[in-house]
Amino acid sequence: MRILFSLMLCLVFALDSSTTAQTQVAPALWQVDSFDLAVNVQQAERQLGVVATLKATNIGGSPGRTFTIKLHSKAKISSVTVNGAPATFRPGSDPRGDLMRVEVSLSSAASPNTSATLVVNYTLPIESNSGTAAISPVGTQFLPLSIWYPMPNTPYTLRGVDTAPFHLSVNLPNVVSSGVDKSNGGSSIFDQPLSGQPFFVQGNWDKIDGVGEGRGISVLIPKGSNADERKQADALVAYTSAARAFFAGAFGEAPDVPIRLVSVRRGALPPMPS
Numbered sequence: 001m002r003i004l005f006s007l008m009l010c011l012v013f014a015l016d017s018s019t020t021a022q023t024q025v026a027p028a029l030w031q032v033d034s035f036d037l038a039v040n041v042q043q044a045e046r047q048l049g050v051v052a053t054l055k056a057t058n059i060g061g062s063p064g065r066t067f068t069i070k071l072h073s074k075a076k077i078s079s080v081t082v083n084g085a086p087a088t089f090r091p092g093s094d095p096r097g098d099l100m101r102v103e104v105s106l107s108s109a110a111s112p113n114t115s116a117t118l119v120v121n122y123t124l125p126i127e128s129n130s131g132t133a134a135i136s137p138v139g140t141q142f143l144p145l146s147i148w149y150p151m152p153n154t155p156y157t158l159r160g161v162d163t164a165p166f167h168l169s170v171n172l173p174n175v176v177s178s179g180v181d182k183s184n185g186g187s188s189i190f191d192q193p194l195s196g197q198p199f200f201v202q203g204n205w206d207k208i209d210g211v212g213e214g215r216g217i218s219v220l221i222p223k224g225s226n227a228d229e230r231k232q233a234d235a236l237v238a239y240t241s242a243a244r245a246f247f248a249g250a251f252g253e254a255p256d257v258p259i260r261l262v263s264v265r266r267g268a269l270p271p272m273p274s
Helices: 001-022 226-250
Strands: 030-042 047-058 064-072 077-081 090-095 097-112 115-125 140-142 164-170 188-196 200-202 204-211 217-223 259-262
Touching: 047 064, 064 115, 064 200, 077 090, 077 097, 115 200, 164 200, 204 226, 217 226, 226 259
Parallel strands: 030 164, 217 259
Antiparallel strands: 030 047, 047 115, 064 097, 077 115, 090 097, 140 200, 164 188, 204 217
């Protein structure tokens, strides 16, 4: 009898656990669909002025009532809009990466599979140059690891950093980023149709374009480089072309987007896992 009672009790617990698991609903979860960044580099003030537009979809199972983004801890946000309407936001701190954590309130809950457009207007002062963020007359650069643009997820979060197609405009000439170069005049404009992380590097280079099998690959080396450095650039084109052909054979035809290899004065290593 005791054995029978124990078996029945286990069965009840198992059914209860199964029912609970089936009734659990996934929380709201935002996935970035695209980034659009209009950047104004202010050399004299040593800061960026940025209007960042994020389009994202709630891929979770519950309505989203807030939209949380991470940004450089020194950023100063002046305004946020959601779907064209002013939104309230509450800045705080995120210990993972020493970042700013901003919780934006939505005027109405975003149902699952519903998209929202978030526009963040902010400035980012740069007190000292580093390998990830620098403002200088001879070379300005902002790499993804500086968290210079707002993102829901970062390299320090479990889901990993957000990647999406992006449009980038910078008020400087001689800027390099990824994607299709649509620059004109004194401004630089790039459209990246593939999922990636926005970044830009500004400097003064000589451009070495690949030909034949190296078509679509270019190397930007410091202005006035000597013959040996140009020879190294040609070797990089050949190496990259061979790598592209190898991966095309393994995974299928490579996307028809330009590949740029850029020589910079500063570099940065990725964050090490804790």
